[in-house]
Amino acid sequence: MTPEERRRQLLGIGLRKFVDRPVQELSLDEVAAEAGVSRGLLFHYFPTKTAYHEAVVAAAGRRVLRTLRPDDGVTGEAAVRQIVERFVAQVDRRRGFYLAFVYGQIGLPAGAAGPRQDVAIGLRRNISGLVCTAMGYAAPLTPVVHAWVAYVEDLALQHTEPGTSWGAGTAPLVDHCVALLPVLVALGPPA
Amino acid sequence: MTPEERRRQLLGIGLRKFVDRPVQELSLDEVAAEAGVSRGLLFHYFPTKTAYHEAVVAAAGRRVLRTLRPDDGVTGEAAVRQIVERFVAQVDRRRGFYLAFVYGQIGLPAGAAGPRQDVAIGLRRNISGLVCTAMGYAAPLTPVVHAWVAYVEDLALQHTEPGTSWGAGTAPLVDHCVALLPVLVALGPPA
DNA sequence: CGGCTTATTGAGCAATGCTCAATAGTATGC
DNA sequence: GCATACTATTGAGCATTGCTCAATAAGCCG
Structure with a gap:
């Protein structure tokens, strides 16, 4: 097997596992056993345990994006609608995965200058980048779009919450979010 | 010392420590040493390591709220303004703490029926409860308010991001958020 | 075949989560 | 004031696990 x-x-095993439990509880023993290799080999591919975890979460982020x-x-606006639709659909289909991704996170460094990358917020930034290029929004609007992504994310997670689902399909939710974006932009950036 | x-x-030590690093990396050895007690005692107060972590994070949530x-x-609206002001101020003053709280989280259970509590989302729910009672909002509006909290949270975190701060003071940010709420309500719930 | 690179192993160390029987210290009932 | 019950606390000990390192196997090129 090539490197x-x-x-x-190894990343695939991590991706499968990290839905069931917080990533940090995924022991390298377990990964090694599942992969059929020795524990030592993992340290040949990833310098440390957390490096492995970060790689797994980063892969998950790329997959979502x-x-x-x-x-x-x-x-x-058609592009925005597609983005929101797919986002909601994905959260709907794999709530655990997305929940684990956003909140079951590797912690962030306190000082922002640390070497670690914040992948959850990084994902938000990427999505908002997608939206901004689709709509042709310029720099001063990006914070608003970024926060809008957080808004959509929260609504989608609420919508799929077991038992608390208001409304049947995802259509009203998508409509609401898509309609909100221009309203936010009209409101003007908070600066 | 009484129980x-x-x-x-013990919780206080956890609260101090969990700003610097993800909670999960806080070893019980360290806590025990700092408290000047034996490791075994910790298991007298908390059944397991993660239980301790959860208690710490829950205490942090209560403190924020x-x-x-x-x-x-x-x-x-005056109450909402107060809430937003204090929220932004708190994020501003202790960004690391809040960041660690929301994203440096203990992972969520995949199945929602698990015994674990989601404290970060629980905080959002509590804040949105505060806002709903202040404004007299009824049940069908709560999802929107909840998501609005996520929006405010994201903007506040962006605002304090080192280097990327747009705008000087927090006033425009607070204005923006307070103004947004009735707009969202007017937009109607996504159901 | 011989030699180089490297993927891979396995032993071993130290930290750490966790258990448990033993102890010390305190409050309570008489 | 004494004995009893209770519990906070300890410390030894076990198993797991993150991590290191020297040794080995396996490909690859001449």
């Missing part, structure tokens, strides 16, 4: 495959295999990217040629 | 004091002491509660007699 590239190994790496992907990939499914959100709107179809080629679609722009403007 | 009540002990408990508070306490500072947000508006003054007696203040209601309506």
Whole structure:
């Protein structure tokens, strides 16, 4: 097995496991056993346990972002609608995964200058980047869009909360979010 | 030292420590050493390591919520303004603490029926409860208010992000958030 | 085949989560 | 004031686990 495959295999195992429990509780023993390799090998691919965890979470972030990217040629509000639809659908289908991703996180460094990357917030930044390019929004609007992503994220998570689901389908939710964005922009940036 | 004091002491140590690093990396050895007690004693007060971590994070949540509660007699939009002001101020003053609280979280259970409590989302629910009673909002509006809290939280965190601070003071930010709430309500719930 | 690189192992160390029987210290009932 | 019950506290000890390192196996190129 080539190193590239190994790496992907190990990350894949992490991705499968991290839905069930917080990443930090995923022992390298377990990963090694599942992969059928020795514990020592993991340290050949990842310098430390947390490095492995970060790699897993980063992979999860890339995976989420990939499914959100709107179809080629679609722009403007239609693109935003696609993004929101896919986002809500994904949260709906794999609530545990997304929940674990956002809140079952590797902690952030207190000083922001640390080497660690905040992948959950990084994902928000990426999504808001998607939206901004789709709508042609410029720099001073990005904070608002960023916070709007947090808003959509929270609504989607609430919507899929077991037992508390208000409304049947996802359509009103998507409508609400898409309609909100221009309203926010009209409200003007908080600066 | 009475058990009540002990408990508070141990939680206090956790509260101080969990700003610097993710809670999960706080070893019981360290806590025991700092408290000047044996490791075994910790298991007399908390059944397991994660139980201790959860207790610490829950205490942090109570602490945050306490500072947000508006003054007696203040209601309506004025109360909302107070809440937002204090929230932003708190995030501003102790960014690391709040960041660690929301995102450096103990992971959530995949199945929602698990015994664990989601304290970060629980805090959001509590804050939105504060806002709803202040404004007299009824049940169908709560999801929107909840998501609005997420919006405010994200903006506040962005605002204190080192280097990326747009705008000088917190006033425009507070204005923006307070103004947004009735707009959201007017937009109607997504159901 | 011989030699180089590297993926891989396995032993071993130290930290740490956790258990448990023993102890010390305190309050209570008489 | 004494004995009893209770519990806070300890310390030894076990198993897991993050991590290191020297040794080995396995490919690859000449």
